[in-house]
Amino acid sequence: MSGSTIIPWVVGNWKMNPMQANAQQLIQDLKQHLLQEVVSEHDCHIGIAPISIALLSVKTQLDDASVKIATVAQDVSRMAGTGAYTGEVSADLLVDSGIQFVLIGHSERREIFGDNPQILSDKIHYALNANMTIIYCVGESLEQRESGQAEQIVLQQICDIASVVKAEQWHNIIIAYEPIWAIGTGKTASPDDAQTMHAKIREGLNQITPEGNRIAILYGGSVKAENAVELAACADINGALVGGASLNATSFHQIALAFAKQNK
Template identity: 80%
Template sequence: MSGSTIIPWVVGNWKMNPLQANAQQLIQDLKQYFTQEQISAQSCHIGVAPVSIALLNVRAQLCDTPIKTVAQDVSRIAGLGAYTGEVSAELLKDSGIQFVLVGHSERREIFADTAEIVKQKVQHALSAGLTVIYCVGESLEQRESGQAEQVVLQQICDIATVVQAEQWQKIVIAYEPIWAIGTGKTASPEDAQTMHAKIREGLSQITDQGKNIAILYGGSVKPENAVELAACPDINGALVGGASLNAESFYQIAQAFAKTQ
């Protein structure tokens, strides 16, 4: 079971959405919800992950709200140099971005982010002082063949060699069963809790910080299932996809997890 001192995280991954006009409306709606009925930083950390070209604009517009701005990805190359199209951890940090997603299944599956590439991204992000939201998850085939726990725990072990002891406090885990991302399917709260407990157990074998690391659930999270997921002892928040593009839905999900504190 997770430690009672873990503050939940609710992070909206906008992916390759939305267009400018819709983004502006979404930001205004978010500001309205999160400033009129504030969720304190002590009850829940809130973040949104826009496309890279919108990071600084979104950060500037949300600076007077509790909502943090999160990068969706980071280069496997550190520092500066002749790497066209890349954005390094140092550039993110220099721009005031403190948080980054690494290892999302879409990066692994569509863009061929191997375990080695993901490990490099985590290492450079941590070295630059960023907080990493590290994504893990199994495919439907892996779950049906009984390999789900093995696959997810291996993904945790993949980064263990590059995370220094004191850096685990800058790691958040996001468990997203690949078969539940954008499909409308959600792991049952019981199944999600079982996997989260296994992740907690695995983390505790790697680091003495294991009991303090937030483990988020992702995969078709919406207001209708957020309360039930939030009630699970080892689910410390949510990585939200489609529902984060609607300010009211996103706020309701954040409320569900904030109320657990």
């Protein structure tokens, strides 16, 4: 069944970018675009995931935007509360600072920083206990896709968290499918390929939780204004996790518009 009744999300993952002055200008430019052409939160939710040291300054800027824009943490500690954990920021500290959304499981965290299923499960457990909404990232490598393992890998990543998420917590989960081979490469899964994987993810979610048809599944991987309209037209693609294009206010606004218009 399609997730077409779901309000889409378009979330900009800024990764380790930009400098503070540029971040402030980027937010101002985005706010100006939204004044000129509104993206109603009834048609599309918008989020921005800045670097950790900019979370509060970005949140302050976003709080007076003409539409509601969520501030999203790019990561969270596998530890809870407060304590002697140098360099860590817990879910409790994020929530205490007004941050309610977090990315968990991005392929860069998995591949570069060693976030294995146990670490991810710990992060998800504590984030959900703090009542955060999680954007959980899944995706396969080019080698896995070419060997015919793509669906198996992605569905396993969904199953990895099934034992951690309680029945009443699935409404706090958003899935982001990002084929690793398409992240920052300029390559994008075709709309048909993306829709096929999203439908499989939807099928897998429905086997795990009655909430399966109400969970947003975002597409990520070189999403840009030029391909957003086609992606938005796919039944099970409920938004986008946007990397490089989110560092350009015009492009990011156009992507949000594409999903908002499709949802009307």
